[in-house]
Amino acid sequence: MLWDTIFLALREIKRNVMRSFLTILGIVIGVASVITMVTLGGGATVQVTNQIASLGSNLLMVTPGKRMGPGQSSAGAPFRAKDVEAIARDIRSVAAVAPASAKPVVAIVGNENWSTTVTGTDNQYMKVRMWPIKAGRQFSDSELRAGAAVCIVGDTVRQKLFGGLEPLGSRIRLGKLSFQVIGLLEAKGQSSMGTDQDDLVLLPLRTFQRRISGNQDVSLIQVSVRDGESTEKAQRDIERLMREHRHISPGAEDDFSVMDMKEITRMLTGTTQVLTGLLGAVAAVSLLVGGIGIMNIMLVSVTERTREIGTRLAIGALEREVLMQFLVEAVVLSSSGGLFGILLGLVACIGLKNFLQVPFVFNPGIVVIAFLFSAGVGVVFGYFPALKAARLDPIEALRHE
């Protein structure tokens, strides 16, 4: 009986292909947007998560100022080189500690110039970030101690300033001063935030402080925890040590933060998820609008087929059988809209993934939810027209027209 009803509904829809298509268009667009939004949003989240995971799950970021939520932080005094030394010396679970202070500069070689970021650090930076030197060498101890005018350049900077020329041993001007290139970093590509990680120049920290920034600040300490050691414990140890160093009285709030990768991931993906949710809500509204379209056309259909309904009632169709017939028709309409929408959405995702540089992450859950939701729209908006059909007086209906 149900199969008969579904078959009947399909035939009714086939009779008016153009009208049926226009009717379900709202649902198609609604479902396609939900699928696209959620799939691309999910892809972006996975991408962020993967790239953060590639930094290593044992990385801790120590920054001045207290984090208060995504993108917000209170001010706090910057760190000093001795803080970095203290962490390296006093906390046993730490594998490597790298200081970092950065400033945007214009780098010049010959006639070429390029705006980039210069970062003052030491050899631990490459270790913490698991970023090998492709050619040349690291900073020597004496260069680090003396604050020598040497630098290691990222791959983008090499391309922009040197082109095909040999950079090792060449000189590069940053601001007013000239530095000798001693090493080249491996290319790393884009970061999770979409910035080019290879667009940087590394200097010894002391060189940076004396010649670029003119102060003793360290604005970021990156710490990698030894394999097998607990990052939570390292995090607590660093917090205790920093409170001591920064003379924070017991009970007072930290004026710095130690974040592990989980927190950083949460921070970065939080924004994506909020955006995905909002766009999903907009798409859901368009589904409701699509439902109203279905209700409208079902009411028209009931009026057009009044005589048919009268005939069916006369030969013995029960009220609920007529109700079912029209309800099934509405659901078949809306869920075929859902099906087309899912296909369209997935095609759109595959088309957009290259354009937006977001991986395609198939989410079977949202496909099932979108389908059920579209079928549900059919039930909700098809019920009233179906009830109208079922409640018709057979005598009146037979006399119609």
Next chain:
Amino acid sequence: MTDSGQTDKRPLIKLRGVTKVYGAGHAATHALRGVDLDIGDGDLVAVMGPSGSGKSTCLNILGCLDTPTTGTYMFKGVEVGRLDRDQRARLRRHYLGFVFQGYNLLNRTSAIENVELPLVYRGVPAKTRRALARRALDAVGLKGREKHAPNELSGGEQQRVAIARAIVTGPAVLMADEPTGNLDTARSHEIMELLAALNRQQGITIVMVTHEPDMAAYAKRIVHFLDGLVESDKRNGSQT
């Protein structure tokens, strides 16, 4: 020509003091004003009368599409007035067949599928349905026209499909509301011959509303309505 409102057979249909009032107060229309009528199994009754005489209202009540305002309608010993909408639908489904003036076939649906429709509501499996529908179409002389849609058939053929749809379930009574109203004289006679043959050969009780005496002549019994009452009720001499 014998005057016999009663038949010697057990009355299948028994109306007693049936009235039907539409509307209320001064606007009330008294369509039926107290009708007594018995119809026995196997009868072929023509209901005649001018328009507004209450014959269509009476057929609607006999067809369980409507209920009397007062009075009782007993169908096979069941009081129809006490049944709810769904119970009456079930009664129609199992005991009644309908033929309408305008055929009321489903458009763009083949003849055989139209005939199968009442069987669908009876929950008959598809294979059996097809076989029964084929046999009903044979019985009305439409062998080989099963796949034709109504718009590919003549008026007479469409009415034959409608008759096949009405008899496919083997109903106790066939209700026909001006079955020849849309047909020319030759087709009308063919349809009436078919109905008479079904009544004679298969023993289907037929109640038919018509205003054409030529068509009523095929009936065994003619009931005349006037102003909501049975004016005359006669056995048709030529048939007995």
